[in-house]
Amino acid sequence: MRKILDRYYGKLRKLKASYVLLNFFNRRKLEHARRMYSKYGVKRNVLLPISSAHMPKGPAESPWLDVPDAQRRLMESEGLKRFEASVQQALLRWPVDGYVVLRGLFTPDEVAAMNSEVDRLIRDNVVDFNFTGRKIMFAFHHSDLLRKAVHDRRILDVMDFLLGRKVRVFQSINFLTGSEQHAHSDSIHMTTYPLGYMIAAWIALEPITSENGCLIYHPGSHRLPYLLNDSYDHGGNRFEIGDDAYARYEGAIDQAIRTGGFPAQEFHAQPGDVLIWHANLLHGGKKMTTPDASRKSMVIHCFAEDVLCYHELTQRPAMMEER
Ligand SMILES: O=C(O)CCC(=O)C(=O)O
Structure with missing residues (x-):
């Protein structure tokens, strides 16, 4: 039954009209999009498909550390001094590497509490895995404890600083x-106008090695041009998202990695370690060599507050919870 439903949903997910309907039923969550369309002069109804093709043409601002003299700016920044010395050292690598590792950011007790909370939410059928069978989306909407964890200032202060x-x-x-x-780059899934105003944090919730499918990432790849719908043949049309658009995207990314020569690195981590990555850093998950191994982790994807946020691949505006 589940397989049949998945196939049915799989087809619906390709139809742009499904998203128009979804947008209509969730129109309250599109208030932010509406404000941002107006701010950036995007003359389009928020219910309709949207992609980079609809964004203003011409030069746009970029995050303060996405510029050639970012290293100097960082060194001279007063904001940097607010962080403790080891964090400052890690932050200085951001313009070159496109990621920052913060070891031991969450304590063992905090990690244990997050793990039991996730177990509880699953046990009580409050959350479930999405169509991939591996991802539990938006668990923090259902838990005060996780809501507090994803809003932890030790992470968000770093993100605010890195994006300016x-x-x-x-x-x-x-x-x-x-x-x-x-x-992949998260900017194909969670895109901003201007580009570069998404940032993510990956939290290890148990020991992570190459056996249990660690996070992999390609240092420096964030400086590649953003690969959006106009830079590869996604196979879509006015009515449908291309049937194998994502597979085609992955092929284009492989090509960019090969051409640019960006070797992969593995994030081996202890519980509580955090890796923060740039909107355009190429990353993914290593194949598990121990197939049944668990790999508990939580990712937080954030947008800068006052930019236009949308999903390039599925061509729809991002739905935001109003506060
Ligand atoms: O956790 C992983 O293996 C990959 C996560 C990821 O790619 C993402 O959240 O964007």
Whole structure:
């Protein structure tokens, strides 16, 4: 039954009209999009499909550390001094590497509390895995404890600083096993105008090694041009998202990695370690060599507050919880 439903939903997910309907029923969550369309002069109804093709043409601003003299700016920044010395050292690598590792950010007690909360939410059928069978989306909407964790200032202060703007948490994903996800940039899923105003944090909730499907990432790849719908043949048309648009995207990313020469690194982590990545850093999940191994982790994806947020792949505006 589940398989039949998945196939049915799979077809609906390809139809742009389904998203128009979804947008209509969730129109209250599109207030932010409406404000941002108006701010950036995008003359389009928020219910309709939207992609980079509809964004203003011409130069747009970029985050303060996405510029050639970012290293100097960082060193001279008063804001940097607010962080403790080890964090400052990690932050200085951001412009070059496109990621920052913060070891031991959450204590063992905090990690244990998050794990039991996720177990409880699953046991009580409050949350479930999405169509991938591996991801629990938006668990923080159902739990005060997780809501507090994803809004932890130790992470958000770093993100605010790196983007030079206040961020808001958009989504969380909890994993109990590895994602085995192909290398990608989050900007194909969660896109901003101007580009570069998404940022993510990955929290290890148990020891993570290459056996249990660690996070992999490609340092420096964030400086590649953003690969959006106009830079590869996604196979879609006015009415449908291309049948294999994502597979085609993954092929284009593989090509970019090969051409640019960006070797993969693995994030081996202890519970409570955090890796923060840039909107365009290529990353994914390593294949698990121990297939049944668990790999508990939580990802937080954030957008800067006052930018236009949408989903390039599925061509729809991001739905935001109003506060
Ligand atoms: O946790 C992983 O293996 C990958 C997560 C990821 O790619 C993401 O959340 O964007």
